[in-house]
Amino acid sequence: MADKATFDDKRLADLDGFTVVIDAVRQRADITLDRPPYNVVSMLARDQLRLVFEALDEDDRVRIIVVTGAGEHFSSGGNIKGFLEATPEHVSKLAWNIAAPARCSKPVIAANRGYCFGVGFELSLACDFRIATDTTRYALPEQKLGQIPGSGGSARLQKMVGVTRTKNIVMRSMRITGKQAYDWGIASDVVADADLETTVDALVEELIAFSPIAQRTAKKLLNDTDDALLTTAIELEGLNYSRLRQSDDFREGVNAFHEKRAAVFVGR
Structure with missing residues (x-):
């Protein structure tokens, strides 16, 4: 039976804009970005996401972690005003927090539909598998703010697709479709939007069968x-x-x- 996750860490008593559900029978945890309508990720949520991944990594009930977004979009990105309000020390932790899926020893799947911009894209890039749909749009739009990606986006992308494609995405704030992302080796798979959940479920079951x-x-x-x-x-x-x-x-x-x-x- 799936249960809303509870954590010993007091910093996770009130999750800011996302939920965590553990299904012990299916050995999976679902982290759902849930701040309608675009699931903007706050500065606090970045800290909490790191702590949640660390807690789930230690949870024996969980074999696979799925990160998804409620509604039509994964995430349109971060809270823009939060960058101006955050201290330099806090900002320096951004990449470390968003890299939590990569540091987690368990497989992590990102289920991406709709907008997957900014930190939403960077969080997905830190996961092991990215399932896109025909509605998915990936982008790193920081140039429009007079900035560059700050949570590993350009670095991870360049490893995946090379410098030429990364310059197009970063320096032009280019949006790419789920199909392009799949063709370029960013997405693990691209499916019809209606098939996203069943595709992720099947991948979870496949991964659980291994050692x-x-x-x-x-x-x-x-x-x-x-x-x-x-x-x-x-x-x-x-x-x-x-x-x-x-x-x-x-x-x-x-x-x-x-x-x-x-x-x-x-x-x-």
Whole structure:
């Protein structure tokens, strides 16, 4: 049964513009940006989102985390006036807070429909999977404010699509469709808007069937070697492969393969 999440941290007693629901049976947590009509992300929400990801990372009931937006849009971005009101110390934490999905050891899926601008796009880029729809529009519009992305957007994009496409998106505040994002390797999949939830549900079920320890290892390895030399990446891959050979899940996987049955992984 799905339950509204409760957290020990007093800073999460009143979530600012988003909700968290844990479905222990389905082993998933849903973080839903919910500030109608465009799900603007406040400065406080950025801090709280980081804390929520850290709490869910430690929650044994949760295997997969889904980030979505209520209504027709994921998020139109951040609270613009909040940037002028925030202290330099607070602003310096923006990228660290929004990178929380990447640091989380569990798979994180972003379900993107409608506007996915500014920090909404940056939060999605920090997730492992981005499911877009035919209504999705991605953009980093900070140039229109006399600014640049400040929460990892240009850096993550350049890794994904190269400097030429990133300059188009950042320096021209260009909006791109879900289909373009998929073609360019930003989105993991693009589906009809009506199929977004069922597609995400299917991906959650697919990921849950794998070994938790193998998934955690794969995510960390891929993140850690994203900017590594090829020789370094291969060395780290081999070390992690060797470590997983000692796991109960690997033994179960091999036995299940030879016995022609579904493996039952336990995460160790």
